[in-house]
Amino acid sequence: MTIDISRIADPTFFADNRLPAHSDHLWYADAAEVEAGESSFQVCLDGVWKFFYAKNPSQAPQGFWDPEHDVADWDDIRVPAHIQLQGYDLPQYANVQYPWDGREQVEPGQVPTAYNPVASYVRDIDLDQAPADGERLVLRLEGAESAVVVWVNGAYVGYSLDSFTPSEFDLTAHLRPGSNRLALQVYKWSSGSWLEDQDFYRFSGLFRSVYLRRLPATHLEDLRVGVEVAPDLTSATVRVRPRLSGEGSVRARLEGVGELEPIGDGELGVTVAGPRLWSAEDPYLYDLSLEVLDASGRRTELVPQKVGLRRFGIEDGVLRVNGERIVFRGVNRHEFGLDGRVMTRERTEADLVALKRANINAVRTSHYPNNSFFYELCDAYGLYVIDETNLETHGVWDHIVRTDHDVSRALPGDRPQWREAVLDRARSMYERDKNHPCVVMWSCGNESFGGSTIAAMAELFRSLDSRPVHYEGIVEDPRHPESSDVVSRMYTPAATVEQMLRTERDKPFILCEFAHAMGNSFGAVDRYMDLAERDPLFQGGFIWDFADQAIALRAPDGTPYWGYGGDCGEAPHDGDFCGNGIFYADHTPSPKIQEVRHLFRPLATRVGAQELEVTNRFLFTSSAELDCIVTLAREGRELASARLDTDVAPGTSATYPVPLTVPATPGEYTLTVSFRLRHDEAWAPAGHEVAGDQGVVLVEAPRSAPAAFAAPAPEPRPELVEGLHNVGVRGQRFEVLFSRVTGALVSYRFGRTSEGGGELLCAPVRPCFWHAPTANERGYGSPFEEGAWSLATRYPRVVMGPEYPQVRQDEESVTVTFDYELAGLPGARASMSYRVTGEGTIEVTQVLDRPEDAPDLPEFGSILEVPVELDRLTWYGEGPEECYVDRRGGARLDVYRARVADQLPGYLTPQESGSRTGVRWAEVTDVRGRGLRLECDPGRPMELSVLPWTPFEVEEARHAFELPSPVRTVLRPALMRRGVGGDQSWGARTHPEYCLPAGRLEFRYSVRGVL
Structure with a gap:
């Protein structure tokens, strides 16, 4: 018997000869099997099967289910697997749209016929002997996408839809001692596919395990475990309803509690006094063991079952677990x-x-x-x-x-x-x-x-x-x-x-x-x-x-990369929305x-210089169950650490004195509170941090600072060199060049040749208003709405005037200023002012004036391109991972070190990423420690991105392998970058408070060479 395509397309035909669904318990012959977790009643048929691929049902093989049909020339395929990842058909990612939309005109329930891949599988099974009287042999398919037909030894057995729940078929009547042919045919599209339009890759085939199971004549077909927890949580009743096939009975025991007794209506039950209740905080499971006996009292199988005693439901109008209101994180x-x-x-x-x-x-x-x-x-x-x-x-x-x-x-x-x-x-x-x-x-x-x-x-x-x-x-x-x-x-x-x-x-x-x-x-x-x-x-x-x-795919040059919609040649698709x-x-x-991890932490701490307040969001666990460690540090250097004993009950808050004293020495200090596992858990070792928070304490110098706090005498004013096409500023160990032609700072040499000094800029410094659009920004159309800022970053035009550039001198410094008009933004003006001091520090002041109707600004900062050898990054700011103004709660202030090559996270599509907030200073250096240091004004931290690519190179790449080989290191210090947003990715914008403010903007930072 075959299944006609009209049946595949019939919504009312979703199962034929499929056994009823039941609990997912497994049965064993004896206690040794239970202990080993290996049941002699089950044989796994995973492995290599013979396989034939057809593009559509009309090309699918017929009669292959007959044991005499020769399949020796068929391909071998692994089971479980998607055929699309084994060299057949194409993986296809689609979100909302049906994957055949626009290819074939079909109505709900109908299936494509020209393109509807059919996978035919064959595996021969050897049986030593036929099933004993009353025994059954059942085929269990854990997952077949999307419709499966089953034959054994040429006989039709059954049919099933639903890709994601098991399908079972009784093979007993068709099996014989010796070799038996098991044949399956899996259709990619069926009537059930109309019910499976999830946001995922579209695959087909046997993608979950396949088993052959032996059912004794007396067998536990189904097991239903019910738990009733008393209102006061002091006791719980466990009820078990077994369903047997064949004559017999069931004995059950709950370990540590006792035997279950008949309580009527075929149920067994037992009451547990002082139960240890199951929850996410304490997932304690009781061991229930069931012994199945036939009519003569002989044991036919042992069934182990884990039981969690818990109460969950809507109580007093809210969802509660064991009586406590739950928050789903x-x-x-x-x-x-x-x-x-x-x-x-x-x-x-x-x-x-x-x-x-x-x-x-x-x-x-x-x-x-x-x-x-x-x-x-x-x-x-x-x-x-x-x-x-x-x-x-x-x-x-x-x-x-x-x-x-x-x-x-x-x-x-x-x-x-x-x-x-x-x-x-x-x-x-x-x-x-x-x-x-x-x-x-x-x-x-x-x-x-x-x-x-x-x-x-x-x-x-x-x-x-x-x-x-x-x-x-x-x-x-x-x-x-x-x-x-x-x-x-x-x-x-x-x-x-x-x-x-x-x-x-x-x-x-x-x-x-x-x-x-x-x-x-x-x-x-x-x-x-x-x-x-x-x-x-x-x-x-x-x-x-x-x-x-x-x-996982490979680029033409062999570079591995992660592919998304369209990368396998499929259409329609939904790109990188996966x-x-x-x-x-x-x-x-x-x-x-x-x-x-930060937002979902179960203990939240507000940290001050003298005291801290702990709020316990656990439902059942005191903070006393965790070690609390408080650490005092200054600019990346740990000064002291202490253990703090806390005992904050679930759902309450308590205040404790900070067990450490912040020094009186002026500076910026951090107090970090860390709650850590006291003992090993199944999911993490002792010492793992469960929750943590940080406070920053600023100790200011006295207004009348003693000599110890006096600033060092400044270096002599640098020399000004007024050339025809360039303005030069130089001191004992540095040279700076400003180009009248380019309208920018174009050269900064720091250090004598004998010290290993040299050129630190690879390109003119310019203002930056743009970054590679994020997925969220693309979702609401940022490139269309705000693309003028991309033009402004790429193509600013210096304003020529009677004073060009503006050059000023005072007793300590030389200041050079350039003014710019911004492409695509009539009425917008920017300026870059560089104050050069005698020790070689360049203090940058960047100003933006824009009309009220200008589009939203993605960011406001600068682009500095430095030699690629400067590939080591150290920063004192927030981290260690990237962070943005609306995603910085989990970041901590510290001194971090990283490689520049690792600063672009591995999102499927390259986009703005890798930035840090709250940066006080940063250095990019080569292997010898020579390079550039950036600092912000005290109390006005900056944001900083350091990547091997410009924003435009990142924007142009659809995948990471398309990024060019690094030839420079690109620094983007910024007053602010717009927050990344997070409500959704197809129109929601960044919350207004995390967008750059309107009106005039000013950003200050300094640059200095380091040796």
Whole structure:
């Protein structure tokens, strides 16, 4: 039997001979197998299979399921894997648009026929003997995208849709001793693909593991574990409802508690006194063991089950865990890594460890159920999970919202032919994941508008379980508000959320997606977390998203790089919109993690010179459980450190005296408070910093400073050399040249030849008003709106006048000033004034005057290009990661050292990045320590970018490998760079308070050579 293409395109045909979904427990023969974690009842069929690729169903092979069909010439392919990452078809990244849109004219439910890749798989299985009486052999496919047909020994077995929940088929009747042919055919596009329009790469094939499982005649088919925690939390009742196939019984024991006793209606139960409750802070799991006995009392299998005792729900109008109001400090996470959505347990575990270390306490499975081991690991490590049904019809939803808002066209909406397929997806997810304590909410999917079918899904969840139901899509179609137990929104500004909560207070409010972290982003997110502290009804949100989705590719010269939409030759696609991660594509942390960790910290400290106030945001953990270390430093040098004993109860604040004394010696000091793990945890070793804050204390010199504080006598005034085309200024160890032709500072030589001195400038110094647009800036059209500032930076024109340039002398210095007109900005003027002192310091004063109707200014500073040998950067400022005016909370003031080559972060598309705020001074030097030092005026820190490229070179590159080989080091000191923004990446602008102010701007800094 074959499956006709008309069945593939039938929304009502979503399963045939597929076994009912059930809990994800595993069974073992004895205790030794349980201890080893290896069940003799299961054989993994992962590995090499025979494979045939066809571009469409008409070209797919027929009859290959027959054992006599010769497949020796077929290709070999790895399972699990996406065929698109094994040399077949093309990976395709698409966000909203359906991947076939514009290629073939198809209506919802229909499938493309000219291009619809079909993957045919064959694997021969050897069986020593036929199943014993009553035993069954079941094929389990953990994930097949998007439709799969199964044959054994030439006989048709079954069919299934839903790429992200398991499909099981009973093979018993078709198997025989010896060799057996298992044949599968996987269609890339099916009717189910209309329900799987998630923001991700489009792949196909067997991408999760394949198993052959033996079911004894008496077998635990399903296990339902329920937990009821007493209102006063002093006891908990564990209820177990086993479902057996075959005659028999079940014995169960909860380790450390005792045997479970029959309590009626087929249930077993036990009461736990003084329970240790599960939470993200203490993810304690009890061991439940079940012994399955046949009718004669013989044991047929052992089933271990982890049980978390916890209460979660809406109590007193807010979401609570074990009675305490929760704030989700969460992230959305696609299952995506180096092999696409083929994920290993080890990779998943490493991801969750990284999230715990970033103070993230929750994950939304965007937008489909994950591998089962993900939930096991979240149980063990302590992460709250919103488990999301595999449903997204964003392409249809988007069209409706952008056109006539006709709800009759919604998918699934109110269309009866889609109802059962959608409910099947919800049921499959629920049945598999129901026993995991980490799952605290069920989600009806994502961005699929509203309608009666989604409302029915919500009711299905409620009929099966007590956990709250989540769905955001009713924002656009509010006819069925019962589809969600919470108010859920996406990318709503914090101020708007606060305004909404003034009148809408009937449900808890969460942001299922917020802080769209595309490229250099994640600015002003503190607004949301502050609101969560002020209003109990706002209960946090989930960052979009965990890691960049990108594919490892190689440039023509062999250079590896991360590819995004269009890089594999696919169309349609959505470019680099897959680069939204707080982690890079290889799952290493991006600079944004510095801010995430800070904003999500469970202990916040306000640090003063004499006292500090600690606020405990934990729900169940005292600050006394952590070591508190206070460190005093001055300009990168640690002066003292002390341990401070604290005992701040959850949800409270307390004040403590600073255990260190700030010296009376004038200067700038930092007091850093660090809360660290006292003991090893599963996710981090002892000493790991969980939370930290810093205070800066300025000790000023007395007004009448004693001699010890007197400034040294200045060097003699430098010599002025008035040439025909140049103005020179020189002293004993330096020479400066200003060009009348270029209208700029063009040369700065510092140090005698015998000292290794030489030229420190590679190009004229010029004002800078532009940077390579960030993803957020591109999203709202910054290049179009503000491109005049790019022209102004590239093409300023010096103003010629009777005094050109302006040259002034005083007793200590020579000052040379250039005035500029700015291309593309009529009425705008800038000036660069250089005051040169006798020791070779150049004090720069930069001024900008612009008309009121000038476009917003991306930044205001200078560009200095220095020799490429100056490739070592030291700065006293905020760091260690890049930081911007709206993303600097996690940065700390210190002295840092780095290589210039490492200063451009690895965002998918090169863009403005790598800058630092609060810089007091910085040096760029060569390997011998010779180079240039920049300083700001006291009390007026600058921002600083040091890269191997100009902003224009960065802007022109679509990928990092397209950047030219470094030939210079580019310094961009600035009064200010506009904040990076972070509400979303397709129109939201930087908050006004983080934009450059209107009116006249002045920026001062100094430059001096170092040897």
